[in-house]
Amino acid sequence: MNQPAAIPRKGRKYDQVLQGARDVFMAHGFEGASVDDIARKAGVSKATLYSYFPDKRLLFMEVARHGCARQADTAVTIASGCCDPETALREAGHHILSVILSEFGVKMFRICVAEADRFPDLGRRFYESGPATIRAQLREYLAEATSRGELRIDDLDLAADQFAELCRADMFLRLLFNIEAEIEPQERERVVDAAITTFLARYGALAASDEMAR
Structure with missing residues (x-):
């Protein structure tokens, strides 16, 4: 399957959504993570979540990208x-x-x-x-x-x-x-x-x- 081409928009609650998604994905994996759980963990509505990430796959890849970038930044x-x-x-x-x-x-x-x-x-x-x-x-x-x-x-x-x-x-x-x-x-x-x-x-x-x- 091809990776989603959309680029997530940035906004006031972007980091909040990303952190909530990271917590849920890390706990339950991709398949086990529901949009409802992610929105609840992030403290936002589903509409707000979808306004940043219309695709769960896009959200997951953004979480992974940020985690990998953070890992690379810690390199000595x-x-x-x-x-x-x-x-x-x-x-x-x-x-x-x-x-x-x-x-x-x-x-x-x-x-x-x-x-x-x-x-x-x-x-x-x-x-x-x-x-x-x-x-x-x-x-x-x-x-x-x-x-x-x-x-x-x-x-x-x-x-x-x-x-x-x-x-x-x-x-x-x-x-x-x-x-x-x-x-x-x-x-x-x-x-x-x-x-x-x-x-x-x-x-x-x-x-x-x-x-x-x-």
Whole structure:
């Protein structure tokens, strides 16, 4: 199905409608969210809601677009040239977790999977606004650290993906399947520390030198 072509108009209650819709969509998904519930949550009439968004699909895509833009705006620039790889990777690891373990990240992932046929571009937009941005920054840092001799990496794309997966461990799945409601900070710290140790054991300059000496 093609995406709706209409552009939502802005107005005094636009943000109010958008926030109400976000709350309902995040709680119930696209199919389970009714216009009545959204209007009630936003504190507006259905007529007001339709004046901004005549199509529920348009409203949903606007909610997703705003959420993805907010996610992209929180991206940090991984420290480069000012600290050691362990410090830079710790910063990157915790930022990765702040995105994928966030309420928006988990719920949007569920919606992307459930609505893959209805909104084929949604998953791509979500990926490009968050995970892909972080991956590109991490790859750039790994390339610079390798050029300085701090790391020894041949396949930068693979190394960036491996580090991100090490940081996820099983925490994302535990949230995704509602095994746990949240991941405690000390658990995130434990997993990121282990990810750094494992990554540097494989790609650290000293580890690479030891491997070549054997």
